[in-house]
Amino acid sequence: MIPPPADFSRLCLHTMTTRPWALEEAVRRYAAAGVGGITVWRSAFADRSPAAAGELIRSHGLTVVSLCRGGFFPADSPAGRARAVDENRRCVDEAAALGAPHVVLVCGSAPGLPLAESRKQIADGIADVLPHAAASQVRLAIEPLHPMYAADRSAVNTMSQARAICGQLRSPWLGIALDVYHTWWDDRLEDEIRISGREGTLFAFHISDWRTPTADLLEDRGVMGEGCIPIRRIRGWVEEAGFSGFNEVEIFSRRLWASDQAKYLEDIKAAYLAHA
Amino acid sequence: MIPPPADFSRLCLHTMTTRPWALEEAVRRYAAAGVGGITVWRSAFADRSPAAAGELIRSHGLTVVSLCRGGFFPADSPAGRARAVDENRRCVDEAAALGAPHVVLVCGSAPGLPLAESRKQIADGIADVLPHAAASQVRLAIEPLHPMYAADRSAVNTMSQARAICGQLRSPWLGIALDVYHTWWDDRLEDEIRISGREGTLFAFHISDWRTPTADLLEDRGVMGEGCIPIRRIRGWVEEAGFSGFNEVEIFSRRLWASDQAKYLEDIKAAYLAHA
Numbered sequence: 301m302i303p304p305p306a307d308f309s310r311l312c313l314h315t316m317t318t319r320p321w322a323l324e325e326a327v328r329r330y331a332a333a334g335v336g337g338i339t340v341w342r343s344a345f346a347d348r349s350p351a352a353a354g355e356l357i358r359s360h361g362l363t364v365v366s367l368c369r370g371g372f373f374p375a376d377s378p379a380g381r382a383r384a385v386d387e388n389r390r391c392v393d394e395a396a397a398l399g400a401p402h403v404v405l406v407c408g409s410a411p412g413l414p415l416a417e418s419r420k421q422i423a424d425g426i427a428d429v430l431p432h433a434a435a436s437q438v439r440l441a442i443e444p445l446h447p448m449y450a451a452d453r454s455a456v457n458t459m460s461q462a463r464a465i466c467g468q469l470r471s472p473w474l475g476i477a478l479d480v481y482h483t484w485w486d487d488r489l490e491d492e493i494r495i496s497g498r499e500g501t502l503f504a505f506h507i508s509d510w511r512t513p514t515a516d517l518l519e520d521r522g523v524m525g526e527g528c529i530p531i532r533r534i535r536g537w538v539e540e541a542g543f544s545g546f547n548e549v550e551i552f553s554r555r556l557w558a559s560d561q562a563k564y565l566e567d568i569k570a571a572y573l574a575h576a
Numbered sequence: 577m578i579p580p581p582a583d584f585s586r587l588c589l590h591t592m593t594t595r596p597w598a599l600e601e602a603v604r605r606y607a608a609a610g611v612g613g614i615t616v617w618r619s620a621f622a623d624r625s626p627a628a629a630g631e632l633i634r635s636h637g638l639t640v641v642s643l644c645r646g647g648f649f650p651a652d653s654p655a656g657r658a659r660a661v662d663e664n665r666r667c668v669d670e671a672a673a674l675g676a677p678h679v680v681l682v683c684g685s686a687p688g689l690p691l692a693e694s695r696k697q698i699a700d701g702i703a704d705v706l707p708h709a710a711a712s713q714v715r716l717a718i719e720p721l722h723p724m725y726a727a728d729r730s731a732v733n734t735m736s737q738a739r740a741i742c743g744q745l746r747s748p749w750l751g752i753a754l755d756v757y758h759t760w761w762d763d764r765l766e767d768e769i770r771i772s773g774r775e776g777t778l779f780a781f782h783i784s785d786w787r788t789p790t791a792d793l794l795e796d797r798g799v800m801g802e803g804c805i806p807i808r809r810i811r812g813w814v815e816e817a818g819f820s821g822f823n824e825v826e827i828f829s830r831r832l833w834a835s836d837q838a839k840y841l842e843d844i845k846a847a848y849l850a851h852a
Contacts, residue, residue, distance in 0.1 A: 411788045411804040415761065448724040450761035451788045451804045457761055485691065485726035485733055512687045512727045514793055528687040528727045 302536035304573050305547065311572050312337030312365045312546035314506075315344045318561050323353060331360035333565055337546045339365045340398060342391070350397035358399070365546045366441065366477070366504055367391065367400040372408035373425030374418040374455065381421060384408070388429045395438045402439035402503055404477045409455040418455035423465050426474065434473045441477035441503040442466070448517055449482075459483055459492035466501045478538065479506035479550065481521055484529040490537050497541025505538050506550045507531050507576055519552045523568055525575035535576060547576055578812035580849050581823065587848050588613030588641045588822035590782075591620045594837050599629060607636035609841055613822040615641045616674060618667070626673035634675070641822045642717065642753070642780055643667065643676040648684035649701030650694040650731065657697060660684070664705040671714045678715035678779055680753045685731040694731035699741050702750065710749045717753035717779040718742070724793055725758075735759055735768035742777045754814065755782035755826065757797055760805040766813050773817025781814050782826045783807050783852055795828045799844055801851035811852060823852055 305311070313335055315326050323344040330338055338357055345353060350367075357364055370391035375381045388403075395403045407422040409415070426440060433440050442462040445454035456462050462476045476496055483489055496502045509527030514520050524531050535547065549568055556564055581587065589611055591602050599620040606614055614633055621629060626643075633640050646667040651657045664679075671679045683698040685691070702716060709716050718738040721730035732738055738752045752772055759765055772778045785803030790796050800807050811823065825844055832840055 414806060414809075415763070419763070446724065447722065447761040448790070448793075451786055451790075458763075461763060485723040487691070487695070487734075487737055510727055514724070514727075517724075517790055517793065530690060533690075 302532050304532070305576055308334045308569060308572070309336040310546050311335050311569070312339055312548040313568070314339045314368065314548060314550040315341045316368070317549055317551045317568070318565065319557050320561055323348065324356065327357055327360050327362060329562065329565060331362055333569060335362070337363040337365040337548070339368055339548050339550070340400065341368045342394065345394065350394040354397065354399040363546070364398055364400045365548060366402050366404050367395040367398055368404045369406045370403045370440070371405035371454070374408045374410040374413055374421040376410055376412055381425060385425055385428045388425065389432045392429065392433050392436050392438045396436045400438070402441045403433070404504065405440055405442050406445060407442060407454045407456045409450060409452055411451050415450060415455045419461070422456060423468055426465065427469055430469060430471050430473060434471065439473045439475060439503060441475050443477040443479055444482055446482040458486055458488070459496060460488060463492060463496055463499070463501065466499065472500070475501035475503035477504035477506060478502065480529050480531055480534050481506070481508045481510060484510065484534065489534070493537045493541050497543065502538065502541055502543045503545075504548060505535070505543060505545060506548045507535075508549065508551045516554070519554045521551045521553050523551060523556070524549075524571040531576050547572070578808050580808070581852060584610045584845060584848070585612040586822050587611050587845070588615055588824040589844070590615045590644065590824060590826040591617045592644070593825055593827045593844070594841065595833050596837055599624065600632065603633055603636050603638060605838065605841060607638055609845060611638070613639040613641040613824070615644055615824050615826070616676065617644045618670065621670065626670040630673065630675040639822070640674055640676045641824060642678050642680050643671040643674055644680045645682045646679045646705075646716070647681035647730070650684045650686040650689055650697040652686055652688055657701060661701055661704045664701065665708045668705065668709050668712050668714045672712045676714070678717045679709075680717050680719050680780065682719055682721060683730045683732045685726055685728055687727050691726060691731050695737070698732060699744055702741065703745055706745060706747050706749060710747065715749045715751060715779055717751050719753040719755055720758055722758040734762055734764070735772060736764060739768065739772055739775070739777065742775065748776070751777035751779035753780035753782060754778065756805050756807055756810050757782070757784045757786060760786065760810065765810070769813045769817050773814075773819065778814065778817055778819045779821070780824060781811070781819060781821060782824045783811075784825065784827045792830070795830045797827045797829050799827060799832070800825075800847040807852050823848070
């Protein structure tokens, strides 16, 4: 039996979770709710610099957990791939300025390219960004995405694929962001988490829930407990594997974005204690 | 380079692909189009018995390729699981009466059950049906379903899981129905097809395409060539693995069902030669 979280000190929210709130309101509300951490999406920099965003966040006593998101490496031309690498270096710079220890990578996939080619381009792209990440002391976290995103968002669809890239590039600056929404179906998940923990690549842990039925491939995630993912059990595996970081709530949901965000934040806190 | 199909003799359509046509019209149209085979969904028995459906089909010179679909084994009570096994035995009887060599299994998943438990119940359910299948000379074909259906349609989501069940139950009456829509993303697919061919479990091959974006989890498949699945390459792997059965077009699409079905059938034939 895995006990519930003792408090909200390891609870982190992604700014995208409460998308209707601009960064300043999100930071103020999260801090008032006792949430411990925040993961910043780049869209939050629309009206302030990454450095100013970092100051704002720390002045409210919150921890910057990560920056979302880099990646999208595959492209059908060398120029396109070079642009992606440049963009990822900028993303690393932003993370450094923000004070985020790592950048989450949604690795990308080009519908016109064979998956094997997209996967090769992803590893090549990460290899090209890694020296700058290391020099900036910003880690890169590959997020395996659900296979339903294989065509256009990420050709890295399992922990084992992410782990293979980490094994190929072998750098303390490269690891994995594990999201239960993307990986809960995988019968190898428990083993992969254990191995990844042993290899020191378990950098981040994202939670949300899978609703039945799911009405939209992108924006119909559920709050923990609204679906069928055994979130607490998976958190148990992750912690047994040595992970002691934040539990990051990352929910894209048109339904929930349309609801009262203050109440939604309270619901997330209750769901966190009950199901995470 | 894998050559295109020489003709339509190995082309099979699922009755669900042209859902607006009742069985009689589908059979007449497929035969007139020179299509070689038909896979019958149980809903086609609404107005005639399986035996009469089989006679109708053969009288038009078509081959009955399979019956869709059995499965849905997991349930949260022993009574529910027993009902599922009974239903699958009836399905075997219908396949025998129809003259279908196998029943495709969409194995099921219960959102309230852990996936590992659903997977165990699936293997148990198949084990209970297998003696009746063998006695009836009807094969059972496990269809791995895309991970996006893990919550409610099938907890068997990869070829490797299907193969593990085949390995556990070891019967010449048990194999796999491979569908490119469900499995194309899997980096183990080529290896799994080769092994499955060697083990003699490659019973059926379904084709359609993955559209980008995909608007609906269930009913937005594409005709071959409308999406990004390397269908011809996968057919090459399947044939190298020894498969010489039908290429079954199984497309669920509200968009295409709403279109002129006679034109749609011609489009499928053209797409088959161009992309399958």
